[in-house]
Amino acid sequence: MMKYAAKIKNPLRRKLLAWYRHHQRSLPWRNTNDPYCIWISEIMLQQTRVDTVIPYYERFIKSFPDVRTLANAPVQDVLKIWENLGYYSRARNIHAASRIITDRCGGRIPDKSEEIKTLPGIGDYTAGAILSIAYGLAVPAVDGNVRRILCRLFAIRKSVDDPRGQKKLRDLAAALVPSRHAGDFNQALMDLGATICRVKKPDCLICPVGSICRVRLSGLQESIPVTRKNPAIPRKQGAAAVIFDASHRLLIVQRPSSGLLASLWKLPGGFVHDGKSIKKCLRDCVREELNISIAAGSCLASADHTYTHFRLTLQAFDCRLMKGNPEARTCQNWRWATTSQLEKLPMSKIDRKILAEVASSSPLS
Ligand code: SF4
Structure with missing residues (x-):
């Protein structure tokens, strides 16, 4: 896997970045490098569709334009803005983290991986997104979309549901992310997963990385990644x-x-x-x-x-x-x-x- 990563690393970066320059989605949080805005958008996007998030994001940033305003607001006001967006622990974590950032970090969102991941609600993916997009650091941001693309590019047929499988994919993504334009590279993967390398019916014919994708010719795109069946919901x-x-x-x-x-x-x-x-x-x-x-x-x-x-x-x-x-x-x-x-x-x-x-x-x- 790492051998193939070394082989395709450069063409992958080049093709993805070129595609992203012309085809990136126009999203309100892409008009800024403000780590606060990137953080809020990334948390809202967890488990939630982009078109649902946009109006919530705009209302949130209007009501709480910076980390200090958010920290000074009562949690009830934050939950009210979040109403119907679901997964309310995200809102409570954002609020709790804003108070920590204000009290302990002088109001600046940390730019170190170990430090930012100590904040409530910020795991590997969100840390990678903030550090790469807002601070330009070469850190991967691996969510379900990116896992799917990597599994297909590398024809990984093993289940990646377990922590070991996910760690391997993170290592793989870390080997691929470039030191320049890391944020654009990560966002290009996000956009590719959302618009072309979809869960069902990936559009391989127009995929910018189709020529280096291992599953493209096998017809197995929709069987990869292999995931465990979810148990029936009670x-x-x-x-x-x-x-x-x-x-x-x-x-x-x-x-x-x-x-x-x-x-x-x-x-x-x-x-x-x-x-x-x-x-x-x-x-x-x-x-x-x-x-x-x-x-x-x-x-x-x-x-x-x-x-x-x-x-x-x-x-x-x-x-x-x-x-x-x-x-x-x-x-x-x-x-x-x-x-x-x-x-x-x-x-x-x-x-x-x-x-x-x-x-x-x-x-x-
Ligand atoms: S060629 Fe198809 S399967 Fe491979 S990355 Fe592109 S869309 Fe996904």
């Missing part, structure tokens, strides 16, 4: 309580500061456990969360959402407060909220769907 059921006060404000709770969707707001409730009725689970969850007793009536709304590890069906029930005053037990906080207050608080997509359905049948104050 289904979970959730139940939520719709409780109004006398002024028709809605009772909502803030999730704990760690775990799934941490610190976002939602209706009281939780997961349904096997063997228990959904309403019994709801009553138990709400008692645990807020130390109140409720009576659960009819189902007002239902919504589905797929997370990385499970699919959720959430049902919301018309509920009445029977006994007690809410107190934050397993949640961080609680409040009675009007419609305009609900709009300002960060919530997940499924909770927003549920609220929209509830509001259509039972208007909030």
Whole structure:
């Protein structure tokens, strides 16, 4: 593999950089070398499509134009801007990292691999992207797209899902990245993976590196890279309580500061456990969360959402407060909220769907 890398290194760099000069995608974070902007865009792009990211990126940079502004903002404001982009730990990590950068690094994003990788949410790939694009350092940035291209270029038929396989690909990418134009080289690979060397139906006929690609003539492009089959995603059921006060404000709770969707707001409730009725689970969850007793009536709304590890069906029930005053037990906080207050608080997509359905049948104050 390394022998072939030494052989194709120069033509690969030349062909890719020439192609990138003419065919690079026009993206808002490509108009700058500001490490802050590169960092934010790279984090947003993890697990998320480019066209989804663009409006979020623009809003984020407008609200938090530099690392100090971000560090001084409450995390709730950052989560609100992030709403519906998913994988909210990314937003919490960005915020936590901004405070570290401000407090310990004098507001400058580190330009050393070992240092930048100590920041929350910055792993090998993001470090490589920031260091090469913003600082011009010859560091590889290897994500799923780049792994796929390398496996095809080198006809690697072994699975690269395990850490050893991924380390080998990183070493290979490190041997290929040039000392000049490293950022453009890495971005050229990203663009090639997104537009030509796609997962399905790679467009080998117009590929700029087709003449040096080992799988091109074999017809095996779509069978490489070899990946493990993902196990089936389990289904979970959730139940939520719709409780109004006398002024028709809605009772909502803030999730704990760690775990799934941490610190976002939602209706009281939780997961349904096997063997228990959904309403019994709801009553138990709400008692645990807020130390109140409720009576659960009819189902007002239902919504589905797929997370990385499970699919959720959430049902919301018309509920009445029977006994007690809410107190934050397993949640961080609680409040009675009007419609305009609900709009300002960060919530997940499924909770927003549920609220929209509830509001259509039972208007909030
Ligand atoms: S020739 Fe085909 S398989 Fe090889 S890198 Fe180009 S698009 Fe991918």
